Structures are given as structure tokens and as C-alpha cells.
Amino acid sequence: MTLQVGNILEGTVVNITNFGAFVDISGKTGLVHISEVSDTYVKDIRSHLKEQDKVKVKVISIDDNGKISLSIKQANPVKKSFRPIEIDWESERRKASNLSFEDRLSKFLKESEERISDVKKNQESKRSGGYARR
Structure with missing residues (x-):
């Protein structure tokens, strides 16, 4: 399967650093930056992910050097419904x-x-x- 921007795939976390996690997808490794792990602020990525975790990721970009940028939060969109507060x-x-x-x-x-x-x-x-x- 060829990787294309916008694909949503399942991958395995192979390494965790302070700035993100490296995920193996289809035999290639891409980076999920810490800002793309969750919709909320992530201070310590290790509180959200562990090595060998299976995660669903979205391919954000592939640069000319072959570096793959991934996102967990974009692969799992949370539909927020804002309703006005009812006031009596x-x-x-x-x-x-x-x-x-x-x-x-x-x-x-x-x-x-x-x-x-x-x-x-x-x-x-x-x-x-x-x-x-x-």
C-alpha cells in the first residue's frame, strides 16, 4: 500500500521522545509530534502513549526527504456539540x-x-x- 496524505492507518508506537512518538506504519516510520497526540495539552507524552501501543494515525504530510508526519488527534476526530445553556x-x-x-x-x-x-x-x-x- 502506498502512503498518501490523508490516509488513516493503524500503526505501532516504536519509540517515544520528549517531542513526539515514532510510529511504524506499513514498514515505514513516521513521527507523531506531541502537539498531534491529543486535543488537550500534552505535557508528558508518556502519560498518553507507551511503546508497542497500537494507534490509529492520519498521514499529514510526506516531505521530499521521505519524512512522514502523522497525527493521532486528526485520525480520531471528536465531534463536539455545543448547545446553548437553557436558562429559566x-x-x-x-x-x-x-x-x-x-x-x-x-x-x-x-x-x-x-x-x-x-x-x-x-x-x-x-x-x-x-x-x-x-
Whole structure:
């Protein structure tokens, strides 16, 4: 079978390094870079893969020198379905109507102060080059 970009094949992990894993597919070895192992951040590749693991990989590219780039995360696409959160506005209104005006005002002020302090902290850290002043 000839390897072509876009093929999805089964392979065996033959070696693991800090930057990725080498996978044997059809008698040839390709590299799965650490960024192509999972949809989430991978700090240590050894927590996701072991040598001799069977993995499904997608051929991303084959360069002129014959180097094969592979991806595990593209071979196993996860379909994420985002649905808006259902909010019961009537119950929210009922909760708010049970509070007195003074209680609602104090709640608003408290939440506003928290938001303003977060914004100020963020601005200070940007001004000081990423480090918060003490």
C-alpha cells in the first residue's frame, strides 16, 4: 500500500521522545509530534502513549526527504456539540423579586467591585511586563 496524505492507518508506537512518538506504519516510520497526540495539552507524552501501543494515525504530510508526519488527534476526530445553556428566566426573576431593593443594590455593588478589581489586576500585570506588583 502506498502512503498518501490523508490516509488513516493503524500503526505501532516504536519509540517515544520528549517531542513526539515514532510510529511504524506499513514498514515505514513516521513521527507523531506531541502537539498531534491529543486535543488537550500534552505535557508528558508518556502519560498518553507507551511503546508497542497500537494507534490509529492520519498521514499529514510526506516531505521530499521521505519524512512522514502523522497525527493521532486528526485520525480520531471528536465531534463536539455545543448547545446553548437553557436558562429559566422566570425563576431568575422570582429570585430577584424576593430581594428588597437595598439587597439587590448591595449585591450589584459587590459583583461590580469584584469585576473592577479583576480588571485592575489584569491591567497592572500587563503594565509591569507580566508580573504583578507587590
